[in-house]
Amino acid sequence: MSQPAHLRQQAEDLASPLPPLLAAAEHLASTVMLGIHGRRRSGMGDEFWQYRPVQPGDELRTIDWRRSARSDAQFVQQKEWQISQSVLMWVDSAASMDFSSDKNLETKGHRARTLALAISVLLLRAGERVGMTASAAPPRSGEIQLMRLAELLSDESTDADYGEPDARGMLPNSRALFISDFMGELAPVEAALTKAADRGVRGTLLQVLDPQEEIFPFDGRTIFESMSGSLRHETLKAGDLRDRYLTRLAERKDQLLHLCQSSGWQFGTHHTGDSAQAALLWLYSAMERI
Incomplete structure (x- = not known):
């Protein structure tokens, strides 16, 4: 060989x-994603992942006004990195x-x-x-x-x-x-x-x-x-x-x-x-x- x-x-x-x-490692089991979709992290993908509060630097167009209307805070959608x-x-x-x-x-x-x-x-x-x-x-x-x-x-x-x-x-x-x-x-x-x-x-x-x-x-x-x-x-x-x-x-x-x-x-x-x-x-x- x-x-x-x-x-x-x-x-x-x-x-x-x-x-x-x-x-067997719990802290890895929730993050490991085998296959062509890469790692589960925020990024420029198309699939919704989670909401997070608006942070300094976020553009107005990224705010999810429907979700924000249900609370006193404003939120943006994070997409899954694909x-x-x-x-x-x-x-x-x-x-x-x-x-x-x-x-x-x-x-x-x-x-x-x-x-x-x-x-x-x-x-x-x-x-x-x-x-x-x-x-x-x-x-x-x-x-x-x-x-x-x-x-x-x-x-x-x-x-x-x-x-x-x-x-x-x-x-x-x-x-x-x-x-x-x-x-x-x-x-x-x-x-x-x-x-x-x-x-x-x-x-x-x-x-x-x-x-x-x-x-x-x-x-x-x-x-x-x-x-x-x-x-x-x-x-x-x-x-x-x-x-x-x-x-x-x-x-x-x-x-x-x-x-x-x-x-x-x-x-x-x-x-x-x-x-x-x-x-x-x-x-x-x-x-x-x-």
Whole structure:
């Protein structure tokens, strides 16, 4: 089996248990709508959804005068969104994502790609258009697009130690998903989220880490080397670095969370030693909330 087909099969297998899991989650059961009609949210559709009070900025022509006449307040009709939404993804393919602390664990990159393709399966089946940033694969729907995404996710690789989010090709008022370890410089992440926010793009940022990166189990003489080999640090007392490392990791998570909150994005952390199904469920839920 070719690598793209194998990755797609893994993503399909990962996505297949989601409907029962979503049905068991009450906060998702009322919002998940599979099929061509997309997500149940207010928008430019034709079907009535609900009334809401008039808000500043609403045009007079949108007021439902018949409903308003039955109370002291004025109301407008909200329509159910029936236009497919565009979701653009960036998945880090830098050298740092090739790390795995145990041969029985997936690399961060493999887990990130599988999750990205699995969420694509679910979004496409829900009638959304999914693509990659930088116009590598403009957002489209259908099975052919799923195979195209699998090919891109299988082929992408860079020599850089750490990845930088690419916000090119972001469509106004679309949604986005960034998956990385976010262990490199923070400035490119901030720039990408700022650019996305300027275009009205809201999204989800998922940080994928190896379990060792959370606990720093090293002690004594240790040589730390980046996956590309370009960075190297040797110490005789690795244990002395633990507290400083864990403090900086916590600070990085707080910074990412703050950036997401200020941009209207969702933020989460996933460890490769944890359930991929749980991460996919969280991702799907996060995409529903934006």
